[in-house]
Amino acid sequence: METKVYAGRAKDREILSHCSSGGAFTVLSDEFLEHGNAVLCAGYNYESRQTEFRLVFDKTERDRCRGSMYMQSYALDSWKKALKWLTDNPDKELIFFGVGCQGAAFKEFASRKGILSRVTIVDIICHGSPSPMIWKEYAKGLEEDGKLSSINFRDKRTGWNKSVGIARIGDKEISLSKWKKAYSSKVMFRPCCSKCHYTRTDRATDITIGDFWHLEDKMPDFFDPMGTSVFLIHTDKGMQLFDSVRNRLDYRESNTKDCWQMNLERPTTHAADREDFWKDYRKKGIDFVMNKYGTNNLTRKLQRKFRSLLK
Numbered sequence: 001m002e003t004k005v006y007a008g009r010a011k012d013r014e015i016l017s018h019c020s021s022g023g024a025f026t027v028l029s030d031e032f033l034e035h036g037n038a039v040l041c042a043g044y045n046y047e048s049r050q051t052e053f054r055l056v057f058d059k060t061e062r063d064r065c066r067g068s069m070y071m072q073s074y075a076l077d078s079w080k081k082a083l084k085w086l087t088d089n090p091d092k093e094l095i096f097f098g099v100g101c102q103g104a105a106f107k108e109f110a111s112r113k114g115i116l117s118r119v120t121i122v123d124i125i126c127h128g129s130p131s132p133m134i135w136k137e138y139a140k141g142l143e144e145d146g147k148l149s150s151i152n153f154r155d156k157r158t159g160w161n162k163s164v165g166i167a168r169i170g171d172k173e174i175s176l177s178k179w180k181k182a183y184s185s186k187v188m189f190r191p192c193c194s195k196c197h198y199t200r201t202d203r204a205t206d207i208t209i210g211d212f213w214h215l216e217d218k219m220p221d222f223f224d225p226m227g228t229s230v231f232l233i234h235t236d237k238g239m240q241l242f243d244s245v246r247n248r249l250d251y252r253e254s255n256t257k258d259c260w261q262m263n264l265e266r267p268t269t270h271a272a273d274r275e276d277f278w279k280d281y282r283k284k285g286i287d288f289v290m291n292k293y294g295t296n297n298l299t300r301k302l303q304r305k306f307r308s309l310l311k
């Protein structure tokens, strides 16, 4: 079918305040959990300091997987566990959430293992995945005074489109602004991200979700400062799922033009100084690169401008 596009957000304000965009993940996964089905998604592991896929059967555990974790996630043995669970429970189904490349990989896996008809695949629009090694080292540095108890790269206290990165150690809040700045500087992404095949509106998954950026211009009367998701529905299976959750959403129909954002058209280009970042990291360590690439450094800004003019 031709891709159908919606702007939508959870009617439940509690969901909206705890998710990164408009709550698409919670609303779609609720439909599965409430019927005894499973969710395969990524969440942060505070022990291993990495984002890992896990098989989830209840809302408490699912809620722990909310939040966009700006680092590459690991599948570990979660897909094997999902296959075993589907094999042991032949009347059950599963919904998968992961970024574009992971959605495509899981589709291939499900197809080869003969479980594709029982899985729904939702992929997430992705700007790029930073090295998990760099995050681990950065997080270790943050944990000098105790273990992190929560991480939110998209805290909405200043609004969805001006969100801030906040972590906690007990009652103490720590800013993640250096990580977010370094993330948006495009110096930490995996090499393959600049050749991503999944930065398009027509995809092989059932549904694609992301932020409905520029909603304030495209549908000003539907804008909500707490966030709105874009839903791109690619298959009949995806449409049936969207139909079954319409009552949980405030939504409007849209189109592929109005929901445009760069990563629905092309991959993120690596920064011109990406190699410098890695050289600096190897020579001078994590604190140095976070101070240089994770702050508004005027000298670096001028160097970047000069380089792009030369290009």
Ligand SMILES: Cc1cc2nc3c(=O)[nH]c(=O)nc-3n(C[C@H](O)[C@H](O)[C@H](O)COP(=O)(O)OP(=O)(O)OC[C@H]3O[C@@H](n4cnc5c(N)ncnc54)[C@H](O)[C@@H]3O)c2cc1C
Residues within 6 Å of the ligand: 018, 019, 020, 021, 022, 023, 024, 025, 026, 041, 042, 043, 051, 065, 066, 067, 068, 069, 070, 071, 072, 073, 097, 098, 099, 124, 125, 126, 127, 128, 129, 209, 210, 211, 212, 213, 229, 261, 263
């Ligand atoms: C690295 C990254 C880059 C992104 N870039 C863009 C972008 O350029 N444009 C855009 O519109 N949206 C982007 N998103 C998606 C957006 O930030 C929201 O995650 C998405 O819209 C879902 O919103 P929600 O309100 O349903 O999320 P939430 O309820 O907060 O759920 C977040 C979902 O993302 C999954 N997730 C979180 N971190 C990871 C990870 N590292 N790997 C795999 N899955 C993960 C969770 O398992 C969950 O399914 C990105 C997300 C990530 C993780």
